[in-house]
Amino acid sequence: MTKHTRHKAAMIGRCLTVMAVMIASSCERIDIYEPDSEASLADINLIYDWGKYAGQKSDEMYVITARLNETSHTYFVTDSNSLFLYESPYSPFIEDNVVDKQPADTLAADTTVTDSVTVPNDTIPTANGKESFKILNGDYSILVVSKDDYTEVVPLVDFVTRPEAIGMKDLSMTYNEITDDSMMPTIDGHPWIDRNPGYKFISNSGPKFMAKNIKMTFTNGNASGERLLGFERLTQNIRFNFTIRVTAEDGDSISIGEDGVVAEISGVVPSIKLVDETMQAVSLKRMFLDGKATQTSHAAGWAEYSYEGHIDAFTIIAGADDDVVSGPGILRIGIGLTVIDSDGNETSHVISATQNICPEITSARLTTIGTDGRTLTQATKDASIRVGDRLDIDATEIAQGNSNGISGWDEMEIEEEI
Incomplete structure (x- = not known):
């Protein structure tokens, strides 16, 4: 075999080998992401x-x-x-x-x-x-x-499965709505009565x-x-404080249990963009505060309690109307009371009180508005909101079932005697 013939045969052999590899490869999945690579x-x-x-x-x-x-x-x-x-x-x-x-x-x-x-x-x-x-x-x-378990990053699945369409700028953290009644608080065994149903609850988690x-x-x-x-922190820590004063006639007494006050706030923004941390005031929600009332002073015939509570949330929005008792920026509380009259008769009551705190929220300067007039960003990571009006409760009036025994806030009523 001449040198030219040997070279030609070698070239044909290489071509056949390449073709065989290509044919074999066409029957298999080639994945550059295989973990053994x-x-x-x-x-x-x-x-x-x-x-x-x-x-x-x-x-x-x-x-x-x-x-x-x-x-x-x-x-x-x-x-x-x-x-x-x-x-x-x-x-x-x-x-x-x-x-x-x-x-x-x-x-x-x-x-x-x-x-x-x-x-x-x-x-x-x-x-x-x-x-x-x-x-x-x-x-x-x-x-x-x-x-x-209380939030989701969305649309995270699409971010992975449709990467050509969804980028990091599209990802948001969004709170899940509470749908399980067992997660709702109770006051002395009494279920929470919803007075602001237009706003779903999310978890203060x-x-x-x-x-x-x-x-x-x-x-x-x-x-x-x-x-x-x-x-x-991606969330703001927003603290709330208000005062409750209880009074009683001679011989009557009234007390609030350590866990006898439950509070909610409406106007919570449920979603935030992760890349630029912008928010919009849409689909607003409610949160229950994490807090309790502590007796701070007392004397014959009266006692004062200070409630301290907080939420961790992206932010809260104040409503435009300071005179309404529904919508965003509404603080609502439920209080479990025990009243003992001068004859030693003991009764327990649940009362509710509602206060529009939109001015206080606005004064706290929680957010700044973007140039588009719609997007919001957090102006601070920590804020305190003090409710200036004191809630006054008269034990004797409450024991008689008289709602006039509650005063000082925008709306007050006796929910139930238990």
Whole structure:
């Protein structure tokens, strides 16, 4: 065989080999995201810095990632110490992107239920979490935000499954409405009577946190991949204070239990954009305050109680009318009272009182308005609202079932004797 013939045969052999590979490949799925492609993966390892904050934290945090220059989005879930618990059920690292929603007792032995989805066990760390997860090499924009049962990041699923249409700028944190009556408070066993039904309740479930505008590059073999993240509160802490004065004729007495006061506030903004932290005053909700009344002074025939309560919320909005007792900016309380008359007869009552505190909310300067005249941003992370008008309760009148025994606020009535 001549040199030319041998060269020609070799070229034909190479072509046949390439064709065979192409034919074989056409029968298989080629996925650059396969988790065994170690050369294309790097470890993501984060350290959370809570600074001097020692208060309530979310048990879990979303780590939301967008790979720059390529439309590839996913998310992970960590605990408050940055240990990874699991990754998105829609992540390319989970084989075939299969998500089976089924009861735990019907699951195969090699699967685990996490966050209401079923994913292969090899994507789930131990119960204590693990320090890192695999992520594609590349440049990323990362956002870390609180995760709990009372809020949702929306549209997070579309962010992962439709990355060409949904970006980080489209993500919002939104409170879920309370639909379970068992989550509603009671006053001495008496159910809460709803006087402002146009506004649904959302949960006063503690502060939410976020770390954003994080740009990171992850490469295979990159030291430890550790990044230090500092958090800021996404919610405002708004404190409320008002005074209750109770009086009684000689021989009569009245008392308020330690947990005998329940308060709600309307006009709570339920949603906030994560990237720019803007809000709109639409679909406003209500929250119950976390607080209690404490006796601060007393003498023969009278006692004063100071109520201190707070909400952690994106913000609250005042209504335009200071004279109404429904709508946004309305504080409503229920009080459980025990009255003992001069003959020793004891009766228990639940009374309600409503106060329009729109002027106080406006004075607190909670928000600033954007140039478009519609969007709002928080002007502060902490605020106090003091209700100036004292609520006065006359034990003797209440014992006789007389609503005139309550005065000082916009609307007051005896709900029920129990």
